[in-house]
Amino acid sequence: MLTALLFMLGLGAACGLMLSVASKVFYVYEDPRIAQVEALTAGANCGGCGYAGCSAAAVAADMCLGALGSDTGGSIRQPASYCSTVGMKPTYGRVSRYGLVAFASSLDQIGPLAKNVTDCAIMLNAIAGYDSADSTSVPRDVPDYTAALKKDLKGVRVGIPREYSTTDGMDPAVLGAVDSALEVIEGLGAEKIEVSLPHTEYAVAAYYVIAPSEASSNLARYDGVKYGMRDKNQTDMIKMYRSTRSHGFGPEVQRRIVIGTYCLSAGYYDAYYGKASQVRTLIMEDFARAFEKCDVLLCPVAPTPAFKIGEKVDDPLTMYLSDIFTISANLAGIPGMSVPCEFSKQGLPIGLQLMGKHFNEEMLFRVA
Numbered sequence: 001m002l003t004a005l006l007f008m009l010g011l012g013a014a015c016g017l018m019l020s021v022a023s024k025v026f027y028v029y030e031d032p033r034i035a036q037v038e039a040l041t042a043g044a045n046c047g048g049c050g051y052a053g054c055s056a057a058a059v060a061a062d063m064c065l066g067a068l069g070s071d072t073g074g075s076i077r078q079p080a081s082y083c084s085t086v087g088m089k090p091t092y093g094r095v096s097r098y099g100l101v102a103f104a105s106s107l108d109q110i111g112p113l114a115k116n117v118t119d120c121a122i123m124l125n126a127i128a129g130y131d132s133a134d135s136t137s138v139p140r141d142v143p144d145y146t147a148a149l150k151k152d153l154k155g156v157r158v159g160i161p162r163e164y165s166t167t168d169g170m171d172p173a174v175l176g177a178v179d180s181a182l183e184v185i186e187g188l189g190a191e192k193i194e195v196s197l198p199h200t201e202y203a204v205a206a207y208y209v210i211a212p213s214e215a216s217s218n219l220a221r222y223d224g225v226k227y228g229m230r231d232k233n234q235t236d237m238i239k240m241y242r243s244t245r246s247h248g249f250g251p252e253v254q255r256r257i258v259i260g261t262y263c264l265s266a267g268y269y270d271a272y273y274g275k276a277s278q279v280r281t282l283i284m285e286d287f288a289r290a291f292e293k294c295d296v297l298l299c300p301v302a303p304t305p306a307f308k309i310g311e312k313v314d315d316p317l318t319m320y321l322s323d324i325f326t327i328s329a330n331l332a333g334i335p336g337m338s339v340p341c342e343f344s345k346q347g348l349p350i351g352l353q354l355m356g357k358h359f360n361e362e363m364l365f366r367v368a
Helices: 002-015 053-060 077-083 117-127 145-150 162-166 172-187 200-221 237-248 251-264 270-290 316-321 327-332 361-367
Strands: 019-021 066-071 086-089 109-114 157-161 191-195 296-300 336-343 349-356
Touching (some): 053 066, 053 077, 066 117, 077 349, 086 117, 109 117, 117 145, 117 361, 145 361, 157 162, 157 172, 162 200, 172 191, 172 349, 200 270, 200 327, 251 270, 270 327, 336 361, 349 361
Parallel strands (some): 019 066, 157 191, 157 296
Antiparallel strands (some): 066 109, 086 109, 086 336
8 A cells, every 4th residue: 555655646746636545444434425314334344444435435525536445355346336436446466555454465456446437547547567565566567547548349348247137135226227337338339248157156255264364364463562552551461462452453353353263273274265265266267268258347336235334234244245246356356346327216326347357457447
């Protein structure tokens, strides 16, 4: 995040962009466009902290022209959808993660949120590129993403994953919005192609083994000794460890640390993390086969529009299933993007998700 922020500030010095960087301290952010009606969430639950919820809310509230967030399983795209803004999760390795507080190192990716597609492209131009300080950064040339905005859609093959239309709990308004968007895209010259992602049903389970396991490892450093919060009232070292981590982490983060520690424990690693990693490979192969037939995938961002704050806190499983359309892109390392699509009958924003081949963010901007 530090490298991306410095790149972005360099752009800001040139063109006066304001910046809002996502904080991981808070959990709930209201969508300022609809909060006056009822308290609805503007944040994502991926990672338990709503990584880009405050970024999306800040953009929607006209507090800034653009913002940065981190996306582990949809934490940029879901808030963008809920707040009717544009959010991009680039290909893994396209943007430096140096300075980012890691949740799941193999899934985390920094990306921009903006009011429109053009601003989003300008921001990605600024933050993308190789960084020697990040071992996962890919030394690959960065194109001018704004140039892709001028191309038409003639000849573009748009893939529709058949598994996504049969997902349980899908709001009819979301399906209707996606169908309407597809009609517009076809009218602009694109070709609709049905594709299959057969291992989609295992994505949530695989994600919620891999992500907590990596979080357990990454967050072990926050013990009150090296840096960060420390309970100074404790005199015993073990009690200090326990008290610091109990008070420093919220209940959702603690839940994921416990799950991850269990999955990585002796005797369970191969049965859980090892098996989930194998499923992840199958999901990557699904996308590779799909992109042999199409140039971009089109699907919802979330099964429903924004839900009430606190509505799913006591039902973690239902909350996790809200990520079903977004987590696959993180598992596969491909780029994903949320663009405003329609509004529900209640006036709630609905986002459209676009996913593309590795390092082909240009195609997503072209369609968006």
